[in-house]
Amino acid sequence: MTAPLFDDPAQPPRAPQELEPGAMVLPGFAHDQAALLLQAVAAIATRAPMRHLITPGGLRMSVAMTNCGNLGWVSDRTGYRYAAVDPESGHPWPLMPACFEDLAREAAAAAGYPGFTPDACLINRYAIGSRLSLHQDRDERDLAHPIVSVSLGLPASFLWGGRQRTAKVRRVALLHGDVMVWGGPARLHFHGVQRLARGNHPLTGPCRINLTFRKAD
Numbered sequence: 001m002t003a004p005l006f007d008d009p010a011q012p013p014r015a016p017q018e019l020e021p022g023a024m025v026l027p028g029f030a031h032d033q034a035a036l037l038l039q040a041v042a043a044i045a046t047r048a049p050m051r052h053l054i055t056p057g058g059l060r061m062s063v064a065m066t067n068c069g070n071l072g073w074v075s076d077r078t079g080y081r082y083a084a085v086d087p088e089s090g091h092p093w094p095l096m097p098a099c100f101e102d103l104a105r106e107a108a109a110a111a112g113y114p115g116f117t118p119d120a121c122l123i124n125r126y127a128i129g130s131r132l133s134l135h136q137d138r139d140e141r142d143l144a145h146p147i148v149s150v151s152l153g154l155p156a157s158f159l160w161g162g163r164q165r166t167a168k169v170r171r172v173a174l175l176h177g178d179v180m181v182w183g184g185p186a187r188l189h190f191h192g193v194q195r196l197a198r199g200n201h202p203l204t205g206p207c208r209i210n211l212t213f214r215k216a217d
């Protein structure tokens with residue numbers, strides 16, 4: 001098998017795609033800022049290290065994560081919630097860099113959600129073989145705000161389902177620099193990420209980084 005190609009100039013540019021009303025894929029929207037975003041992720045992770053959270057059911061998540069912004073998403077045996085303080089350190093989460101906030105606002109606007117002001121950014125790190133099972137993002141106070149998700153590094157097969165867990169699931173390739181936005185009628189759709197396939201990306205090595213921006217409070 002040949003290694004997957006990244007940023008292959010021979011590939012035609014991919015057009016923005018409406019998966020369904022409320023859900024948009026913006027191919028390459030973050031591509032030019034990717035290196036800067038990854039530098040910021042590294043700085044954040046020195047202050048709030050990546051960790052494998054425990055689900056309320058007692059399972060260790062295969063995805064490692066941290067947060068920046070006023071609020072961070074955490075999980076433990078007592079449940080899922082947003083917290084202003086990193087439970088590992090007792091300190092507030094690192095500030096959300098201006099370049100994160102600007103990108104999230106611009107992507108949301110491009111997808112039809114003007115005025116998005118995220119107060120939380122979850123930073124997920126997928127090693128080879130990591131996956132995220134189907135779930136809804138529903139811990140935010142006001143579900144009128146969209147979710148903005150930025151993919152960096154190795155490509156992922158994103159699972160896009162429906163309003164019910166049992167709905168048919170589509171597989172969407174999310175490549176380095178792609179941004180996906182969902183809200184409105186698609187806000188509570190189930191989604192997840194298939195087991196990360198082996199690879200080595202020039203900027204991230206053998207992993208994928210995902211940033212998800214939310215307005216949690």
Ligand code: SIN
Nearest residue numbers: 124149158193210212
């Ligand atoms: C998430 O659902 O929170 C993350 C999605 C992704 O990694 O693309």
Ligand code: FE2
Nearest residue numbers: 135136137191
């Ligand atoms: Fe999610």
